[in-house]
Amino acid sequence: MAEAEESPGDPGTASSRPLMRDLKAVGKKFMHVLYPRKSNTLLRDWDLWGPLILCVTLALMLQRDSVDSEKDGGPQFAEVFVIVWFGAVTITLNSKLLGGNISFFQSLCVLGYCILPLTVALLICRLVLLADPGPVNFMVRLFVVIVMFAWSIVASTAFLADSQPPNRRALAVYPVFLFYFVISWMILTFTPQ
Amino acid sequence: MASADDQAFHEFEEATNLLAETPDAATTSRSDQLTPQGHVAVAVGSGGSYGAEDEVEEESDKAALLQEKQQQQPGFWTFSYYQSFFDVDTSQVLNRIKGSLLPRPGHNFVRHHLRNRPDLYGPFWICATLAFVLAVTGNLTLVLAQRRDPSIHYSPQFHKVTVAGISIYCYAWLVPLALWGFLRWRKGVRERMGPYTFLETVCVYGYSLFVFIPMVVLWLIPVPWLQWLFGALALGLSATGLVFTLWPVVREDTRLVAMVLLSAVVLLHALLAVGCKLYFFQSLPPENVAPPPQITSLPSNIPLPPTLPKSMAPS
Numbered sequence: 001m002a003e004a005e006e007s008p009g010d011p012g013t014a015s016s017r018p019l020m021r022d023l024k025a026v027g028k029k030f031m032h033v034l035y036p037r038k039s040n041t042l043l044r045d046w047d048l049w050g051p052l053i054l055c056v057t058l059a060l061m062l063q064r065d066s067v068d069s070e071k072d073g074g075p076q077f078a079e080v081f082v083i084v085w086f087g088a089v090t091i092t093l094n095s096k097l098l099g100g101n102i103s104f105f106q107s108l109c110v111l112g113y114c115i116l117p118l119t120v121a122l123l124i125c126r127l128v129l130l131a132d133p134g135p136v137n138f139m140v141r142l143f144v145v146i147v148m149f150a151w152s153i154v155a156s157t158a159f160l161a162d163s164q165p166p167n168r169r170a171l172a173v174y175p176v177f178l179f180y181f182v183i184s185w186m187i188l189t190f191t192p193q
Numbered sequence: 194m195a196s197a198d199d200q201a202f203h204e205f206e207e208a209t210n211l212l213a214e215t216p217d218a219a220t221t222s223r224s225d226q227l228t229p230q231g232h233v234a235v236a237v238g239s240g241g242s243y244g245a246e247d248e249v250e251e252e253s254d255k256a257a258l259l260q261e262k263q264q265q266q267p268g269f270w271t272f273s274y275y276q277s278f279f280d281v282d283t284s285q286v287l288n289r290i291k292g293s294l295l296p297r298p299g300h301n302f303v304r305h306h307l308r309n310r311p312d313l314y315g316p317f318w319i320c321a322t323l324a325f326v327l328a329v330t331g332n333l334t335l336v337l338a339q340r341r342d343p344s345i346h347y348s349p350q351f352h353k354v355t356v357a358g359i360s361i362y363c364y365a366w367l368v369p370l371a372l373w374g375f376l377r378w379r380k381g382v383r384e385r386m387g388p389y390t391f392l393e394t395v396c397v398y399g400y401s402l403f404v405f406i407p408m409v410v411l412w413l414i415p416v417p418w419l420q421w422l423f424g425a426l427a428l429g430l431s432a433t434g435l436v437f438t439l440w441p442v443v444r445e446d447t448r449l450v451a452m453v454l455l456s457a458v459v460l461l462h463a464l465l466a467v468g469c470k471l472y473f474f475q476s477l478p479p480e481n482v483a484p485p486p487q488i489t490s491l492p493s494n495i496p497l498p499p500t501l502p503k504s505m506a507p508s
Contacts, residue, residue, distance in 0.1 A: 075351040096272075097279040098314070167282040175318060178325065185329055189349045 026050045033113045036155040043106050043159060051112020054119050055084045058183070061122055062190055075186060083182065088112060091175045095164065098172055102163035111176070114156040115183065121148035122187045129192060141188060149184040153177060278313040278392065286315055293400035296434035302400070303393050303438055311392040316365060316399020323402055324361045326409050328354040331473030333413060341415075353473065364465055365402060369394040372458070379446055388442055397438050401431045405466065412474055420470070428466045432459045 026049050059080035075083070092107040100107075125141045156176050164172045268274060292306040300306075331353055339347045369391065376388035389397070408427035412420050435458055443451045 075349075079351060079355075094279070094314070094318075097276050099276065099279075167284070170283040171281070171286060171314060175321075178318075178322060182325055185332075186349075186351075189332060191347075191349070 022047070022049060026053070029113055030116055033116045033155050036158040043102070043110070046103075046106045046109035048105070048109060048112065051084075051088075051109065051115070054112060054115045055081060058084065058115065058119055058122060061126065062186055080186065083186075084112075084115070087179045087182070091179055094175050095160065095172045098168050099165060100160075100163040100168075100172060102160065107160065110156055110159045111179070114152045114159075114180075117148040117151040117155070118145075118180065118183050118187060121145050121184075122190070125187060125190065126192070145184050145188045149180055152180045156180075275313075278311070280310065281312040281314055286312070289315055289396075289400050290403050293403055293434050294430065296430065296437050298437060301438055301441055302397055302434060303389055307393055307396055311390070311396040313392070313395070316395050316402075319399050319403050319406070320361045320365045321358075323406055323409070324358040325354070326406055327357040327361070327469055327473050330409050330413055331357075334415070334474055337413070337415065357473070360468075361402070364461075365398050366395065368461055369398045372454075375454070376442060379450065397435065401434050401462075404431050405469070408466075409469070409473075412470070420474070424466055424470055428463055432462050435459070435462065 025045065025047060029047075029050055059077045062075055062080050063077040088108050088111040091111060092104055095102060095107055096104065121144050124144050128137060128140050128144075131137060153176065157173050160176065161169050161173060289302075289306045289312075292300070292302055296302070303311075332350060335345070335347055335350070339345045373388065373391045373394045376394075380388055404427045408423050411423045414420065436455055439455060439458065443454055446454075
């Protein structure tokens, strides 16, 4: 994605410059998701590093301990991974089949980056769960998850809705709603054992 | 049977609806404008008994449309082939859902709502929604049960999502495949009305599953007789829709085959509903929170295999 511009006499910084550039690009996109505006940065310079980081973070924090019996319990690491990537691919295919003019990887990029609010929600939920459990605890978590879910939906539709003809917009947005709803559900029902 | 004026008016209404729904037929290369005029021309010119007439009209229209379709359909390896199955608007999908919720004896779902343009959007996303709603409400039921009775051990039970997904998708795609195969095999017995295409059968089944979504949500109410009542209502609506759609195709067959086929369809649908109720909403007996000692002797550094769908025996 980024080309390495190596200065010959400088082996120490040769690999850190493109790394910093990529990290800055990822960070810039995170900002764009948190404050969704009508800008094309996410679409133009798509990358999949951000979605990968977010997905791995989500899966690592959501997975259950191996001591649990495998029948009851939250999702395994692989299950979260599969749901996120398979879900994103399915939504992208759906959007393209309905006649949207967004490219495959652009759509994956947008959907992956818009998981950021929900990852923040998961972090907050884990912190809140350190306090003693009770109905107040649950209400706080529910409120946080709902707010972040709405944020994700607003952020992704700001980018994706324009790519569809107006009489099919709802058909393209509904699967996105379902996708983030499932992720929010996994976050809300997360209980550390 | 309908009189000449009713028939003509019905065809005009269909024609105007079709034209209104497809102002730009540019996405697919089928020229839909031909079809409504074809309908109108045949309806106005027909005379005599309409009992046999409308079947003949339908056959000839269907044959003309099929011919059109075959001329212009791209190969199955191209993307635009699959795009033709998603050529629906929001209003059309909502209209089809409404049609499946309110089955009427005269209105055949395939002819009236699909109008030779079956889509894959509805069946696919209705099945996905149903699978997730089943898993989520099953989980919620467990949470609410634990609220009332703290001795019940709560766990997220994520494997139920996998089971729900696989079973719903298998039902919604394999049963129409079997039905379509069976109808084609019996095609020789039937002279007048051809069987539905595979996609139309999948569409019928997919949209008929929609009524299960509110039924599953209403199953959160923990009153058993109310749950069975909702289940019966939803199953009745759904199965009625299926029967009304299949009846014109099956009625020319021998009585025995028709009855067996329709009762098999209704029975499978009932099995699905009852299976969902029993698996996802079973009332749990209070379990001990601490697992028995044999299980904890498993060393924790052995990675557990990924969960596969297993049949869960009620404990």
